[in-house]
Amino acid sequence: MEFEDRFSKQALQKVPMSERPIESAKDAVFESGCRDPLIESKNPRMNAAFVVLARNSEIDGVVSSMKSLERHFNQWFNYPWIFLNNERFSQEFKKKVAQVSSGPVRFGTVPEARWNFEEQQTNPVLFKEAIESQGDREIMYGNTGSYHNMCRFYSGYFFKHPLVRKLDWYWRVEPDVDFYCDLTYDPFLEMQMQGKKYGFTVAIKELVNTVPNLFRYTNAFIKKHDVPLSDAWEFFVDRFDVYKGQNSEHYKSITNIRDFWKKLEERVPMYHALQTAGEDAARVDQHSLNRLVDHSNKRGLHTVNKDRFDGTEYNMCHFWSNFEIARTDLFTSEQYQQYFDYLESSQGFFIERWGDAPVHSLGAGMFLNLSEIHYFRDIGYKHSTLGHCPKNSPHQLPYKPGSRYKNVYHEDDERNLANYDRPVSDGGVGVGCRCKCPADHAEIENSGGSCVALWAKLTADEREPRATLDLDAIEARALEMYEQYLEQHDNDGSKWKLSTADREELEKLGSL
Ligand SMILES: Nc1nc2c(ncn2[C@@H]2O[C@H](COP(=O)(O)OP(=O)(O)O)[C@@H](O)[C@H]2O)c(=O)[nH]1
Ligand SMILES: [Mg+2]
Incomplete structure (x- = not known):
């Protein structure tokens, strides 16, 4: 039957998602456990960089994220860091980030025309009322104008910035994020070799009231441009056309x-x-x-009070875009830009509070196959209070620092990291390399809002027929x-x- 499967809520109560293997021909971790990064880093570098949008005031959070990522990955690979801001970066900011980076650092500003909405100029009353009304309705970040600017920028423009446009790949990083495991291979290179275009580490449900009409406009766009939907679209829709018969109406929800x-x-x-x-x-x-x-x-x-289109509703799943490893041409493509322009013309980026995460996600859903999307299940990651941290694979190797590592942590912290979590025994589900998960870690894969079970179901080798x-x-x-x-x-x-x-x-x- 359509909705009885091994990833149903009941099944997951018996064996939680984090204890289930999800490798398939469509998608699997690139490595379960450690490789030797001193050997891996002998491969040529890809045309890639980290991209960080941040304010000067966020310098401490930026440095904290950088230290974590340098220690767990970049000390061996030395990829550049690109910083973007809607204002000029201070000397202090520039100096501090250079101190921890093992790769080159570059700084770019976002011109006002790219940052602000046209309506902020042409119709400031409408703009202000829209933002205030979202505040009255207690929509998360709804009454913060700059948050809307940020989401719109990340949705439609950041990959067009001259510093980003010339890259083939980017890895998006935010202030105050944490990495828990060592990444001992080059993810850009692996993605290229496996035909991947978009990589995520957390997939969860969006707050409905931030995007009430996003799915409507997305469907209108699909109709208008006759977009041939690929199989990744299934990750974003609930289907209600499973019932046949004279009483189907009564079962549809x-x-x-x-x-x-x-x-x-x-x-x-x-x-x-x-x-x-x-x-x-x-x-x-x-x-x-x-x-x-x-x-x-x-x-x-x-x-049910969501809008339905051709028997489908938005299931609210999205990839968390505060972590993304992706090809820039996914978003600079004409089809994605048409999509963004269409959304922009609907004014939903300020009348509502569309996040760049659901926008990127629906874009990926429309234009990519599932096999072109990669779940980095081996990357332990935390943003705000939520995160993913895998169990360690039985296949571990000793830690060896890279030649350009700047020793960004105190030796006590290093000792703590060296004392990584015990690997799972053979046959257990563990894909991490030297992960050190926090003692009080609550795994997001096992939370009710996670979409990883759906990901596993859709990418499984043996899919139950619809x-x-x-x-x-x-x-x-x-x-x-x-x-x-x-x-x-x-x-x-x-x-x-x-x-x-x-x-x-x-x-x-x-x-x-
Ligand atoms: N330069 C700049 N960066 C911003 C602004 N607002 C948000 N950001 C950046 O955009 C990203 C997301 O913002 P954040 O406050 O972390 O949002 P959250 O992760 O959704 O809670 C972070 O990298 C912020 O540094 C802004 O007004 N100016
Ligand atoms: Mg953030």
Whole structure:
């Protein structure tokens, strides 16, 4: 059946996501455990750099992120750091970042025309009201104008900045992020070799109220430009066209098997009542019946208020864009730029608070295949209070510093890092190299908002075929089961439940 699978909520309660292997032909970690970075770094460098947008005031957070990334990766590979700002960087900022970098540092400013919205000039009243109204509605960051500027910049312009445009690859870094594991190979090179174009380390659900109309405009764009959707699109949509039959309307909001059985168990006795009510029953029209049945079905089922397009809704999944390793030409491409221009013309970047994360993600979903996207499950990463930290692979190697490493940590910290987490035993799920996860680490893969289970399901080698549920057949057979139950039991039917055998039989009727 369509929605019963090994990544369902119930299945994940038994074995959490972080303990499940998810390698497949479409996507797998590039290395489980450590390589020798002193050998790996003999490969030629790619045309790549870190890109950091930051304010002068964020220097401490920037240096903190840099130290972590230099220690865990760049000390062996010495990639350049590019810093962007909508104001000029201070001498202090420039000096401090140069002190910790093992690679070249470059600084760019973002011209006002790229940073500000046209409407800030042409219609300041509209702009101000839009921002304030989001504040009144308590939309996260909604009343911060500069946050909107930042999201729009990252959505549409940063890869066009002269310092970024000439790169083939970028790795986006933010102030105050942390890396937990050593990355002992060149991720840009691996991505290139494996045909990957976009890499993420956290995929979670977005806050609905920040993007109420983003999916609407995205669908309108798809229609207008006849965009041929690739298979990565499935990562972003809930489908509601799984039900066939005259009563499908009444099941359309149900997306998991538990609710499906509950609904069926509630509807079947109603059909029975109607059938046995004798003559009068004929006078009950279908509409009234459905109203009646639905009335009795209110408890336990959530109501849907998202917009639906061709049987699909945005499932709110997105890749966290505060970490991204990607090809610049994914976003400088004509198709992505058309998409951005379309979104820009809808004014959603300031009327709503569209993040660059869902915008990049939906772009990747439209234009990439799943096999072109990579989950860096081996990169331990924290931003704000959330993060991913893998268990260590059995395949570990001793740490050896790179020749240009600037020893950015105190020796106590180094000792702590050397005392990395115990690797999993053979057969366990562990892909990290020398990861040191915080003692109180809460794994984001196992949180309710994570989209990694969906990622695993979609990229799995053996995908369950998408079935359509033939409700007419299922309901008719379930009614027979109910009638049989009444014959055999001395109660009014209120204790009736579908048995496991019943469900198995009904599931077989599910596939058309
Ligand atoms: N130069 C500059 N950078 C900004 C501004 N607002 C946000 N950023 C940067 O944009 C990125 C995201 O902002 P952040 O405050 O971390 O947002 P959050 O991660 O969504 O909470 C960070 O790299 C910030 O340094 C701004 O007004 N000017
Ligand atoms: Mg941040």
